[in-house]
Amino acid sequence: MKPGNVTRLSEFLLLGFSEKTELQPIIFGLFLSMYLITVFGNLLIILAITSNFHLHTPMYFFLSNLSFVDICFTSTTIPKMLWNIQTQSKVITYEGCITQIYFLILFAVLDIFLLTVMACDRFVAICHPLHYMVIMNPRLCGLLVLLSWIINILHSSLQSLMMLRLSFCTNLEIPHFFCELNHMVRLACSDTFLNNILMYFAAVLLGGGPFAGIMYSYSKIVSCIRGISSAQGKYKAFSTCASHLSVVSLFYCTMLGVYLSSAASHSAHSSATASVMYTVVTPMLNPFIYSLRNKDMKRALKALFVIPNIFFISF
Template sequence: MDPCNKTRVSEFLLLGILEDKDLQHLTYGLFLSMYLVTVFGNMLIILAIFSDLRLHTPMYFFLSNLSFVDICFISTTVPKALVNIQTQSKVITYAGCITQIYFFLLFVELDNFLLTIMAYDRYVAICHPMHYTVIMNYQLCGLLVLASWIVSLLHAMFQGLMMLQLSFGTQLEIPHYFCEPNQVVQLTCSDSFLNELVMYFTLLLLAPVPLAGIFYSYSKIVSSIRAISSAQGKYKAFSTCASHLSVVSLFYCTGLGVYLSSAANHGSQASSAASVLYTMVTPMLNPFIYSLRNKDVKSALKKLFGRKL
């Protein structure tokens, strides 16, 4: 007998992070707090940038886009998890799961591309300061962000269409608090070779290439900083990219940690707990990193609060 359902699957079960029901209120409070802090913090960054004319530069244009994407990224997974905990339900519909996968992939790729663009922006600012305004003009900045959206949309759409071709059996439990693409593919009872091939091919294409661009940009930046004679000049040059370097390290290290954990603990909830770092902690810390280490952003936030008061 064919173990696959010939009818369309109607729902999946999200097992979450903690199976103990007595600890669900702790998970709910943690998720809600992190979600509110992330949304509020990134919204403040966006408002500060738009309200202060001194921040109307390419670097802060990209930062405002990154903050917007981080809000969308965390809003893709956490609200559904909060609703499930509140209602004591583990159900997510088939359409809801595919939609969540689509937007999850979309905003992950946008984060990836935006961080790469910001590295290039810092490279031009430090290595070619005299030509910065000519190279990083508004037209190029807009085209870079638009290209990032188009590539990310096409990638997410393609992966979503590939998911629609899969058939599923009766075992529909996902050991995550959201529809993590790899875990969903593992539940299929049809041949998933093509899906896995496409998934890993796009992962190898869309992750290492931007990361190589970041490494190249920073190798040039380090060379330029080393050529500066004064210690004060070196510190000033490095401080302009320290926040971005911190965010890049956090994004890629947590992402790599999640996938290594997933590979080592195949199908276990340990990888689900590790994914919290990637999907919630990283977007939450980004506004703190940029505001605490950036005098211009802190000044804009003070002016913004002063104006509101």
């Protein structure tokens, strides 16, 4: 590598999905709609849980945290992409790129941790119902969420610091709509061995570990459900974790699909398109999954709109 090929860069170029000018308004409108649905949908979930005393339980405490993380997760990438389309610019600063990587990793893995904690919560609720409130007490629930934040802040900080040690060549084009860690490492001109080791180690430990925990929890849940004698009891037990299982399947399947498709095709464009599934579509669908399949959430959401109407009618 010649010294002249390395620059003290100040910005990158996010190539996005398409170079065609006529497609930009369509892409802008589509992603703006999905972003607004994601934000308002998850905000409604948080408001419904906080305003309804009957939903002040461990399961809904974790769900409100998941909704908050989903809002932050989507807000890490979509506003910048919409701004670039609106201003017809592809530029993102070096500092902005590192910051985006930091928060993207933080909220993505936080999603995984919260889904794992929610699986453990369902395991205790179904397999140890008599001791549920004793085991899943407010102190433990708060500690689990706090521990998830601490671990992921340390992890995302380490990944970001490892990015700062890399040097980049004159090719500063990122074939994506956000600064994705794997693409950034590929652009580097300096030695990326340690960065790759850290990425793979984190993927196994922070991705595979929680997934194994979720699978273990649901294997125990299935065993408990099979031991229930009545069909109504089995249905009631399964319905309490059906929404969570749907979200877990959607999140992991889309994320796995992204990396399998990118590994198979080696196409940056297909990887960017597939990434939309877990960065935008999954957070957008979570509120619908939890509200449509949960009677308590339906009642709480209805109460949000019914009470204001009664208030205004009385005046």
